[in-house]
Amino acid sequence: MQRTAQDWLVFTQLTHHNATAVGMVIGFQFGPQFLLLPWTGYAADHFNRRRLLIATQGGMALLSLALGMLDVTGLVQLWHVYVFAFLFGCVTAIDAPARQTFVSELVGDADLSNAVALNSTSFNVARMVGPAVSGVLISGVGSGWAFLINAASFCAVLGSLGFLRRGELHQGKRAGRSPGSFAEGFRYVWKRADLKAIFFMLFLIGAFGFNFPIFISAMSVSAFHGDASQYGLLMSIMAIGTVAGALLAARRENPGFLVLLPASAIFGAGSALASLMPNYALFGLALVIIGISTQTITTSTNSLVQLSTEPVMRGRVLAILIAIALGSSPVGAPFVGWISDRFGPRWALAVGAASGFAAAAVALHYLMKHRKLRISFRTGRLRFSIGEGLQEPVPALGTGLE
Numbered sequence: 079m080q081r082t083a084q085d086w087l088v089f090t091q092l093t094h095h096n097a098t099a100v101g102m103v104i105g106f107q108f109g110p111q112f113l114l115l116p117w118t119g120y121a122a123d124h125f126n127r128r129r130l131l132i133a134t135q136g137g138m139a140l141l142s143l144a145l146g147m148l149d150v151t152g153l154v155q156l157w158h159v160y161v162f163a164f165l166f167g168c169v170t171a172i173d174a175p176a177r178q179t180f181v182s183e184l185v186g187d188a189d190l191s192n193a194v195a196l197n198s199t200s201f202n203v204a205r206m207v208g209p210a211v212s213g214v215l216i217s218g219v220g221s222g223w224a225f226l227i228n229a230a231s232f233c234a235v236l237g238s239l240g241f242l243r244r245g246e247l248h249q250g251k252r253a254g255r256s257p258g259s260f261a262e263g264f265r266y267v268w269k270r271a272d273l274k275a276i277f278f279m280l281f282l283i284g285a286f287g288f289n290f291p292i293f294i295s296a297m298s299v300s301a302f303h304g305d306a307s308q309y310g311l312l313m314s315i316m317a318i319g320t321v322a323g324a325l326l327a328a329r330r331e332n333p334g335f336l337v338l339l340p341a342s343a344i345f346g347a348g349s350a351l352a353s354l355m356p357n358y359a360l361f362g363l364a365l366v367i368i369g370i371s372t373q374t375i376t377t378s379t380n381s382l383v384q385l386s387t388e389p390v391m392r393g394r395v396l397a398i399l400i401a402i403a404l405g406s407s408p409v410g411a412p413f414v415g416w417i418s419d420r421f422g423p424r425w426a427l428a429v430g431a432a433s434g435f436a437a438a439a440v441a442l443h444y445l446m447k448h449r450k451l452r453i454s455f456r457t458g459r460l461r462f463s464i465g466e467g468l469q470e471p472v473p474a475l476g477t478g479l480e
Contacts, residue, residue: 080142082212082313083224084159085291086306087149089299091221092156097296097423099156101415103163104291105408110167111174111401112408119263119397122175123390128247131180132239134173139232141166146225154222174404175397178380182392186248191381195324209317213310263394272335272386273395275444276379279342279437280403283375285410286433287345288403290316292415293352293430294365296423302358315362319369324377326370335449337378339441345371346434353427371434376403 085100093099111118121130145162148154178194185193212224267273294312298304304312348367355361379399387395410433418426445451 079208079212079215079224080228081291082209082310083216083221084145084163085295086213086216086309087154087221088156088159089295090306092154092159095296095299097292097418097426098412098415100292100295101289101411101413103159104289104411106160107163107167107170108404108407108411110164110171111404114168114171115397115401118171118175118401119394121172122179122393122397124393125176127176127180127183128239128242128244130176131173132236134169134176135232135235135239137169138166138173139229139236141169142225142229142232146222146229149222149225150220151222170404171401174400175393178384178396178400179393182384182389183247183249187385187389190384194381194384195377201324207314207317209310209313210307211310213307213313216306216310263391263398266387266391267395267398270386271444271448273383275440276335276338276382277399277402279338279440280375280379280399281406282433282437282440283342283345284403284406286414287349287430287437288372289407289411289414289426289430292411292418293423293427296418296426297352297361298358300423302361304358308358312358312362312365316365316369319366319371320373321369322366323370323373326374335382335441335445338375339438339445341371341374341378342434342438342441344434345375346431346438349427349431349434353424353431379403 084103088099088103089095089097141162145154145158148158181193181197182190212221215221215224215227267277290313294316295309298309298312302308345368348364348371352361352364352368355364380396383395383399384392410429414426414429417429442451
């Protein structure tokens with residue numbers, strides 16, 4: 079609800095349909111992922127994660143409350159949104175790696191892959207409902223109430239953390255507090271070709287592809303002449319795809335690197351298709367494809383990184399992953415916003431499509447160089463062969479990315 083209201087507030091009330099300003103908000107919100115990287119992973123590996131989450135979630139509630147009060151009183155200005163986006167990004171930068179690694183304390187490594195996917199499912203159900211509700215609220219009573227309701231919702235989050243049975247948590251070994259622990263995380267990643275490939279793919283798609291507020295708001299207003307409720311509905315339609323992608327990911331016990339290749343290619347194809355859609359309904363259908371592939375990419379990378387990383391390094395490596403996935407937006411979002419303003423939102427979507435195809439090329443290069451990938455066509459299906467004959471069929475879009 080907050081993200082939808084924030085982007086709509088900037089795009090339609092504080093500016094005259096300025097996609098560059100929306101890109102700036104995205105940049106301020108996700109830039110701290112890079113700026114605070116030396117401390118975010120350290121905090122997740124060294125401090126009590128439950129207590130850390132209570133602090134960060136409480137901070138988000140206060141920021142949402144303050145922005146909502148500025149909005150409902152009519153005092154909000156564009157620079158206010160920039161400041162609150164930056165502060166929210168700072169708190170989120172600390173919250174994200176702690177929250178992701180906390181999943182392993184709830185369930186243990188045996189069920190980690192499924193738990194990550196189910197965690198993503200619950201998150202994306204909220205993404206499916208929230209934008210639509212936010213659109214109705216914006217149309218009826220204004221964007222400020224979406225911020226205030228979001229602030230109140232943190233009471234449930236804080237209550238959940240407070241009622242956890244702490245004696246049943248799977249608390250593993252904590253990393254030792256020694257000089258250079260931050261650099262140790264980078265050295266660990268640098269030695270792993272698979273992690274370097276995953277992170278480079280995420281940078282490409284995160285910087286130039288995961289700019290959905292720009293794409294959807296600009297297409298909704300400029301191409302289809304919609305209002306706030308239609309914009310919220312489009313965000314919810316894409317969330318249907320992300321929920322489907324998360325549920326499909328929950329079926330996989332052990333995610334493989336192979337799934338990232340077709341998922342990235344389908345993301346590129348879905349973005350290209352969306353850029354060509356002539357009307358609101360067909361554009362929404364293309365967003366479902368984008369949502370499925372997006373969630374497959376994010377959930378698979380999260381599970382792969384957590385399961386393949388030593389527990390004492392998990393927080394720092396996940397902090398790097400999250401910083402790249404979210405912090406790359408400040409690199410690409412202003413550029414994508416400028417493309418939308420200068421050439422139109424369809425060309426901005428074309429940039430997103432190119433990022434998906436480029437990420438697929440990175441995955442293909444890694445698999446061929448390090449995993450001895452071979453491609454064959456048998457029994458009417460395209461198949462990948464890795465190493466000594468481990469074979470996996472390319473997932474068909476109609477049956478889900480598996």
